[in-house]
Amino acid sequence: MSAFSNLPLVIEPADLAERLTAPELILVDLTSAARYAEGHLPGARFVDPKQTQLGQPPAPGLLPPKAQLEALFGELGHRADAVYVVYDDEGGGWAGRFAWLLDVIGHHAYHYLNGGLTAWITEQRPLTHETPVPVNKRVELELDNTPIATREYIESRLGADDVVIWDARSPGEYRGERVLAARAGHIPGAINFEWTAAMDSARALRIREDIAEQLIALGITPDKEIITHCQTHHRSGLTYLLAKALGYPRIKGYAGSWGEWGNLPDTPIQQ
Numbered sequence: 001m002s003a004f005s006n007l008p009l010v011i012e013p014a015d016l017a018e019r020l021t022a023p024e025l026i027l028v029d030l031t032s033a034a035r036y037a038e039g040h041l042p043g044a045r046f047v048d049p050k051q052t053q054l055g056q057p058p059a060p061g062l063l064p065p066k067a068q069l070e071a072l073f074g075e076l077g078h079r080a081d082a083v084y085v086v087y088d089d090e091g092g093g094w095a096g097r098f099a100w101l102l103d104v105i106g107h108h109a110y111h112y113l114n115g116g117l118t119a120w121i122t123e124q125r126p127l128t129h130e131t132p133v134p135v136n137k138r139v140e141l142e143l144d145n146t147p148i149a150t151r152e153y154i155e156s157r158l159g160a161d162d163v164v165i166w167d168a169r170s171p172g173e174y175r176g177e178r179v180l181a182a183r184a185g186h187i188p189g190a191i192n193f194e195w196t197a198a199m200d201s202a203r204a205l206r207i208r209e210d211i212a213e214q215l216i217a218l219g220i221t222p223d224k225e226i227i228t229h230c231q232t233h234h235r236s237g238l239t240y241l242l243a244k245a246l247g248y249p250r251i252k253g254y255a256g257s258w259g260e261w262g263n264l265p266d267t268p269i270q271q
């Protein structure tokens with residue numbers, strides 16, 4: 001039995017501190033190379049967030065090729081009985097993107113450190129400069145498309161009464177005033193709830209305690225299928241994670257995001 005059994009998806013620094021030496025733990029730091037070098041959680045392995053994305057225009061947020069994912073998870077020493085804990089220093093965007101990636105590789109044993117590095121430091125918990133040796137194991141992955149929404153899938157679901165498109169971008173991007181693609185605006189019917197609105201800056205960037213009520217008030221409810229996106233499915237990493245943490249049963253991330261939708265000539269757009 002794992003030391004992490006019975007913990008919720010979102011865990012606190014104290015939960016992790018007690019389990020830092022658990023053999024099944026793969027602790028993943030998704031901050032930045034510079035931040036990692038300044039000091040990171042003991043045992044944490046750095047993953048450059050960009051490795052979780054294809055990185056090519058016009059839709060850099062698409063999934064990297066399978067071989068690239070196998071190399072990434074090989075370096076981490078991925079194994080079937082691993083329990084991942086993921087964190088970043090921005091309130092959960094990149095950590096959530098990594099959680100989504102774990103769902104894509106069919107590995108559902110993971111937790112998000114609430115507030116990430118910010119909460120850990122605020123509680124004056126130890127940091128280290130020691131870097132774990134990369135494992136470099138050969139890993140073969142089976143990818144599961146269930147957590148992925150494609151442009152075609154979204155178009156097939158537009159207007160259905162059991163689907164909500166959750167747009168995690170800023171209100172300016174949503175309204176089409178801030179233009180980051182050939183065309184601006186939002187997917188018809190999408191609900192805008194910017195990712196930062198889910199963070200509590202007075203509690204070291206932890207998730208707001210009233211997040212469930214906030215979402216329900218907006219119509220982002222668990223009886224619906226939720227499809228979330230931003231510009232490259234980075235900010236919507238957090239919104240994906242939130243829906244998972246709240247137990248929403250049907251949630252997909254649109255990896256192409258606005259980089260794809262807004263650069264296509266014929267996708268429907270509302271402003």
Ligand SMILES: O=S(=O)([O-])[S-]
Nearest residue numbers: 230231232234235
């Ligand atoms: O955070 S982002 O993917 O919208 S650039």
